[in-house]
Amino acid sequence: MPVRVLLVDDEPLVRAGLRAVLEAQPDMAVVGEAADGAAVIPLVRQTRPDVLAMDVRMPLLDGIEATRALLRTVADPPKILVVTTFENDEYVYEALRAGADGFLLKRARPAEIVHAVRLIAEGESLLFPASVRQLAAEYGDGGGNRAARAALERARLTEREGEVLRLMARGLSNAEIAARLVVGTETVKSHVSAVLAKLGARDRTQAVITAYESGFVAPG
Numbered sequence: 001m002p003v004r005v006l007l008v009d010d011e012p013l014v015r016a017g018l019r020a021v022l023e024a025q026p027d028m029a030v031v032g033e034a035a036d037g038a039a040v041i042p043l044v045r046q047t048r049p050d051v052l053a054m055d056v057r058m059p060l061l062d063g064i065e066a067t068r069a070l071l072r073t074v075a076d077p078p079k080i081l082v083v084t085t086f087e088n089d090e091y092v093y094e095a096l097r098a099g100a101d102g103f104l105l106k107r108a109r110p111a112e113i114v115h116a117v118r119l120i121a122e123g124e125s126l127l128f129p130a131s132v133r134q135l136a137a138e139y140g141d142g143g144g145n146r147a148a149r150a151a152l153e154r155a156r157l158t159e160r161e162g163e164v165l166r167l168m169a170r171g172l173s174n175a176e177i178a179a180r181l182v183v184g185t186e187t188v189k190s191h192v193s194a195v196l197a198k199l200g201a202r203d204r205t206q207a208v209i210t211a212y213e214s215g216f217v218a219p220g
Helices: 012-023 037-047 063-073 090-098 110-122 129-139 146-155 159-169 174-181 185-199 204-214
Strands: 003-008 028-034 051-055 079-084 102-105
Touching (some): 003 012, 037 051, 037 063, 051 063, 063 079, 063 090, 090 102, 174 185
Parallel strands (some): 003 051, 051 079, 079 102
């Protein structure tokens, strides 16, 4: 089955460019478009995408609020890929905090766009880990976020789960973590699932942000 992608951006040229790149792939299909975040929820319900590629800055409802509304309203939401002009943008970090799974620069090359959508759809590694670390260092709370610290304390991660979370924060995939820890990939998948469940995180990105903001992992 192809990866189903919904495009939401107030710039028609951006949507047209993304559509051209994605529909050139045999395993991807663009199932809809919108010009503002206010249209996200009804379109998601109508088209059932696997990935939502959404601009972070839009005139009526921006990508941050659209992400919050979607995750609050839709029971089985798609993966959310924030599309942005600037990499080091507080809006991007707030979107990740709100529940987005990763971000993509509008100036990205076609191969990078395709890679980002595939990676987000698979959900087994962190997209642009170095950039997420940089965003956490600049816009996070330097390990002083009370909610993140409380979530980590409640999680009571085992030593091995803590190791896995640290390697996730470095952007390693399940296969790379397995090689580093000399265990099977299925074992790593089980540890990752346990970490997400214990932290109450929807995905790796949210778990990693909690790790940074609690001080469990230093973003530098």
